[in-house]
Amino acid sequence: MLNQTILKVLHDAGQYFHTYSGSTFVVLLDQVSKAQTSSIAKDIALLCALNIKIILIAPSHPIGQPFVIRSDEELEQLLVKTQVTQRKAEVLLNQAFYQYQINSAIVSSSAVTTKPYGIHNGIDYGYFGKARNIKKELLNHILESASCLIIPTFGFAPTGETFIMDGLEMAEKIASSLQCQKLMILTEHDKLPREMNATQAKVLSQDDNLPIHIRSLIKNSIPAIEHGVERIHLLNKATEGELIIELLTRDGIGSMITNEPYDEIKPAELTDIQALKALMQPLEDDGTLKKRSIQELEKDIHNFYLMFRDNSLIGAVAYYPYPEEKTAELASLIVHPDYRKGKKANQLMQFVEHKAHENGFDSIFLLTTQTAHWFMGNGFKEAKISDLPKDKLAVYDYTRNSKVFFKHIV
Ligand SMILES: CC(C)(COP(=O)(O)OP(=O)(O)OC[C@H]1O[C@@H](n2cnc3c(N)ncnc32)[C@H](O)[C@@H]1OP(=O)(O)O)[C@@H](O)C(=O)NCCC(=O)NCCS
Numbered sequence: 001m002l003n004q005t006i007l008k009v010l011h012d013a014g015q016y017f018h019t020y021s022g023s024t025f026v027v028l029l030d031q032v033s034k035a036q037t038s039s040i041a042k043d044i045a046l047l048c049a050l051n052i053k054i055i056l057i058a059p060s061h062p063i064g065q066p067f068v069i070r071s072d073e074e075l076e077q078l079l080v081k082t083q084v085t086q087r088k089a090e091v092l093l094n095q096a097f098y099q100y101q102i103n104s105a106i107v108s109s110s111a112v113t114t115k116p117y118g119i120h121n122g123i124d125y126g127y128f129g130k131a132r133n134i135k136k137e138l139l140n141h142i143l144e145s146a147s148c149l150i151i152p153t154f155g156f157a158p159t160g161e162t163f164i165m166d167g168l169e170m171a172e173k174i175a176s177s178l179q180c181q182k183l184m185i186l187t188e189h190d191k192l193p194r195e196m197n198a199t200q201a202k203v204l205s206q207d208d209n210l211p212i213h214i215r216s217l218i219k220n221s222i223p224a225i226e227h228g229v230e231r232i233h234l235l236n237k238a239t240e241g242e243l244i245i246e247l248l249t250r251d252g253i254g255s256m257i258t259n260e261p262y263d264e265i266k267p268a269e270l271t272d273i274q275a276l277k278a279l280m281q282p283l284e285d286d287g288t289l290k291k292r293s294i295q296e297l298e299k300d301i302h303n304f305y306l307m308f309r310d311n312s313l314i315g316a317v318a319y320y321p322y323p324e325e326k327t328a329e330l331a332s333l334i335v336h337p338d339y340r341k342g343k344k345a346n347q348l349m350q351f352v353e354h355k356a357h358e359n360g361f362d363s364i365f366l367l368t369t370q371t372a373h374w375f376m377g378n379g380f381k382e383a384k385i386s387d388l389p390k391d392k393l394a395v396y397d398y399t400r401n402s403k404v405f406f407k408h409i410v
Pocket residue numbers: 283288332333334335336339340341342343344345346366367368369370371372373374
């Protein structure tokens with residue numbers, strides 16, 4: 001049993017090896033302890049062994065907010081602290097690289113030219129700086145031969161002065177400038193959605209119920225998505241192996257901000273019936289979906305949820321709850337042909353899962369004749385017809401001979 005579980009995890013992870021190979025991810029550590037850094041270093045070493053390049057930023061000071069650095073002494077203390085933190089991370093990484101027998105280099109380099117953050121609301125932030133230029137060519141050149149690049153959170157101005165920088169600004173600017181696939185922030189958070197796009201994340205960053213630090217992290221990392229980074233992951237630094245679980249398992253573990261456009265899912269109304277029928281018709285004609293008349297649709301419309309982009313219907317799903325059996329049917333999952341292969345069906349499926357979860361159900365199920373493999377790839381397992389809720393079983397159409405699939409929800 002244990003062997004089977006291990007095999008399944010490895011097989012699931014296998015699909016990501018190829019996807020991520022050759023990619024560059026920026027990993028930002030938000031005030032992590034030595035034990036946490038040690039665990040993260042092992043994750044990073046494993047990712048590097050899979051031919052993923054990591055840019056690591058490990059600031060010694062809090063991220064996501066500017067702070068005043070008045071005197072030369074204060075600056076010097078911070079520079080020493082920054083270098084000590086970075087050196088400790090480097091030592092732990094070297095140990096992990098040695099353990100995995102990775103011969104590729106870990107290199108440390110400054111990455112930015114800086115300028116003063118300046119005076120805001122009458123407060124002079126002194127030696128706190130912000131990015132003026134990212135040394136893109138230099139960083140790309142280093143990454144050609146190194147697996148892991150550690151970047152300190154300070155930079156030099158052309159005038160010769162040194163400025164301390166915000167780790168988050170540094171991470172966002174580097175990820176954007178190098179067009180990295182991912183920006184991964186190891187912090188401490190709770191109850192963030194599993195997935196949101198930049199528009200939803202902006203709304204969340206104004207939610208007073210969230211800790212101000214998390215709001216600031218979300219708000220200040222979103223520009224990375226706007227500048228072409230595909231995903232921002234907010235991860236819990238306290239969970240061992242969080243980086244690996246997030247990247248190499250299908251369901252992940254953290255919270256992800258994506259570059260997907262905002263597609264609204266809302267309950268269907270009677271006025272949507274013509275558009276819904278037009279979306280369903282070709283699939284009814286080829287037998288993928290059961291035929292329904294306009295009258296049947298009218299009766300059923302309150303069970304449908306529709307996905308719109310710019311007021312055009314691009315997807316649909318129906319939700320039928322069976323409270324007695326603590327389950328719900330997902331039906332009529334459709335994505336408009338022009339929008340397929342963009343994980344829209346996944347969003348609709350997650351919407352249904354979320355509804356079932358809100359209703360206190362343990363599972364969702366569906367009947368399908370032609371789409372079994374898509375559902376199997378998305379966590380559904382084949383079940384027996386007799387596993388259906390009794391009211392559904394009573395109307396099961398044996399002439400369609402649909403297969404039954406269930407998915408347990410947490
Ligand atoms: C199945 C469907 C909802 C998927 O929508 P989507 O937003 O494109 O889904 P995703 O982006 O998550 O997945 C796309 C992948 O699913 C695959 N896929 C599509 N239909 C499939 C099927 N019937 N069986 C297996 N895989 C299928 C695509 O080939 C694509 O694979 P790739 O990523 O390897 O290229 C969409 O293809 C559709 O509307 N199909 C017709 C309606 C239907 O069959 N609904 C189910 C009724 S029970």
